[in-house]
Every structure is written in C-alpha cells, then in structure tokens.
Amino acid sequence: MRLTHNFLKIETGEGICIYNITPQIQELVEKHGIRQGNVTVISQHTTTALTINEAEERLLEDIKTYLKKLAPPEDRYLHNDLHLRDVPEDEPINAHSHLMAMTMGTTETIPILNGKLALGTWQSVLLLELDGPRTRKVLVQFWGE
Amino acid sequence: MRLTHNFLKIETGEGICIYNITPQIQELVEKHGIRQGNVTVISQHTTTALTINEAEERLLEDIKTYLKKLAPPEDRYLHNDLHLRDVPEDEPINAHSHLMAMTMGTTETIPILNGKLALGTWQSVLLLELDGPRTRKVLVQFWGE
C-alpha cells in the first residue's frame, strides 16, 4: 500500500466559475499506478468548494444561479463589515462565497477500482470557484496499491 | 489490512424517495470480518445523494419538502432546455434533482470500530433518490482488518 499526494494549481476566472478537475485526478491515478485504493481531494480555501456532479454546460450555469439564490451576494452579512474587522483595506467582500462553500463542501473521498476513479457515467469532480479570480490549490491524496 | 468493495443495487420509487441503507452496509462489514477500519460510500449517479441522519418517517417527509423548497422542480433551469442540448428526446427534466444532489452530497466516509459502523444512536446512512424511479448503484468500499 502506498500513500502519495499532489497539488493541482488552478488559475480561476471572475466571480463564480466551475472547473472539471476529473481528468487531472484520473491522470495522477494512472501516473502513480494505483489499481485499488482511494483518493481524498481537498480544496485548501474557504471560498471554493468541491462537488461531484455532471459537467454539463447549462447545468453549470444553473448551479451558479442556485448558489446566488441560496446566499445572495447583495444580502447584508456581518463578515462584510470590513471596518469592524482587523483586515487589510483590500479584503474581499465575500461572506456569500463562504456560505456557498460550506453548503457544497470542500472535500471528497472517491474509491479507485481497477485503476479508475469509481465515478458513475455522468459524474465529474467539480471545483467551484466562488470568489475569483484567484490562484487556487487543490490537494489530492492517493492511497492504494 | 484488507481493501474490498461491493455494489448495492437499489430499485427506487417515483420522484423523491429516501432509503435507509445502513443495514446492508453493516451486514457487509460483518461479512468481510472488518473489526477496525472504515467504509467509503458513493452513489454513482448525479441525481441521487447520500446523507447521514435520522430515519424517522415524518422527518423523511420534511426532507423532501425542504429539498423542493431549496430547488423547486417547477423553477426555470437552463439544463431543462432539452432542445438546446444534444440529448435523446426522453431525457428527464431534472435540473432540480442535480442541485438537490449537490446540496446533500454523494459520498460519505464512516469509521468502523469493533466491527460496527461508528454511527451515533440516531444516525443512519440514507440514500436519496431525487429523480426516480431508477435502478441505482451504490459503491461501498471497505478497508480495515
């Protein structure tokens, strides 16, 4: 049994953007030669999320609309009162991004069977940028044989 | 340390239905003779979810009502414009099911202690069908000794 890891570095776009990171993870499974095991993925940020679903272009737009309905960026949030917090002046106004991130979650653990991520036909691992643009780091930990 | 897995096959009912799959998982823990370890469960679909909570009949109805409030099936979603997508004519109209699935999540990792799933007294592993009826596959990966 081997344990190893990689970091994916992703340059994200403006506002809410969604990236299908399944190909990068699958490529690493093959590079490490893991046939049976699993992978734990964690996005190391508080305004991004990971989810597993279909990478269909129009659905990705629906996800953005849905998240903005759940946690409207224009609502009033205490976290956005920068003058009451000990932060730099250019601190982003992003309480809604934090709430969206918690709703969707920031980690996923996925089994590997016969050298493949054990996802269903329509499942992809999606990274949700919720307060871009930024440089984001996603840790992918592989374990198996 | 052993690594093994099974697939649960579940024939689901109409619309949103909730199934307590804890007994099947616990039975497999015992069959594999795992005393200490953990289990990773993933529902291999984009319109189902897994959650851990109480399998109380009336609460299960509240969950359905709650999910329909979060992502109303009758709302307008881009994913539902089948004529703008390259899909068969009988493709289901189910953007809301995808959004519900992402909100609840599709994987769970649960420790096994002394041959038992380490759940609290009132906790059960619930499979949420969000666009039934279908035949669904849940992958259960066991690891331990």
Add this chain to the structure above:
Amino acid sequence: MRLTHNFLKIETGEGICIYNITPQIQELVEKHGIRQGNVTVISQHTTTALTINEAEERLLEDIKTYLKKLAPPEDRYLHNDLHLRDVPEDEPINAHSHLMAMTMGTTETIPILNGKLALGTWQSVLLLELDGPRTRKVLVQFWGE
C-alpha cells in the same frame, strides 16, 4: 501504517453554536506521531454538523443567520408533531436542526502531511451545534505512519 481513534467530548451552548475543533484534532495528530496519513471526523449526532471554513467571529454569526434562513425553526415540520410520534414528552422540537445538519454534512476526511492537518491558511474544522445545549461526541479516526 497505524489506525487509531479518539472521541472529543464537547459541552455545547444554547441553540446554534459553532466550535473550532481544529486545535484538538491537530494535537491528537501530534500525540499519535502521524506524519503522513489522514483523519476522518464524524459527529455522532443528527442535529450537529461539521464543516471546514474560516473561524472568523462575524462569519460564524452569518452562518447561523444563513442556516435559519434555509430551514426556519418556526416553519411547520411533520417531525415536530410529537403527539403523532412514539416519543417522550420532552422530545425536542428540532426538525430544522436535522435539515441544517444534512445541508452542512456530518463527516470530513482530511489529509495529514508532514505531521500537520493539510488545511489551507484560513481553514478550520468547525463543529456546528444546531440544537443545544447538549453533550456531544465527535469521533476522530487517524490513519497513517
């Protein structure tokens, strides 16, 4: 490779309260001497949740407001009809707490790299009490070398 676990016991406050349990988990990583591996955390209750985000005081208040907007405590829920369920008279009226718990999730798996929880700069593991006050148990399972 070693597999071990601990229980955190947490006495929570009234209503919705949020606790940063990262220091306790990191301390256990060090006590067990795990350099590379991971930790699976599960709160063994149906009216608590675990999430990974920023432990900023004002954001924690925003989380409470957000959860009450998603699942308003004053809404009508079938689970709250105690007279229709076979429960003690002092059973709590807490359907909203269950729904909040499922939305945020009750487990997290986090890699350990070089003896540290592999969290980003602003990430903390937060325990959400959603129906306090209570005595809560959080299981933390460590695996690694």
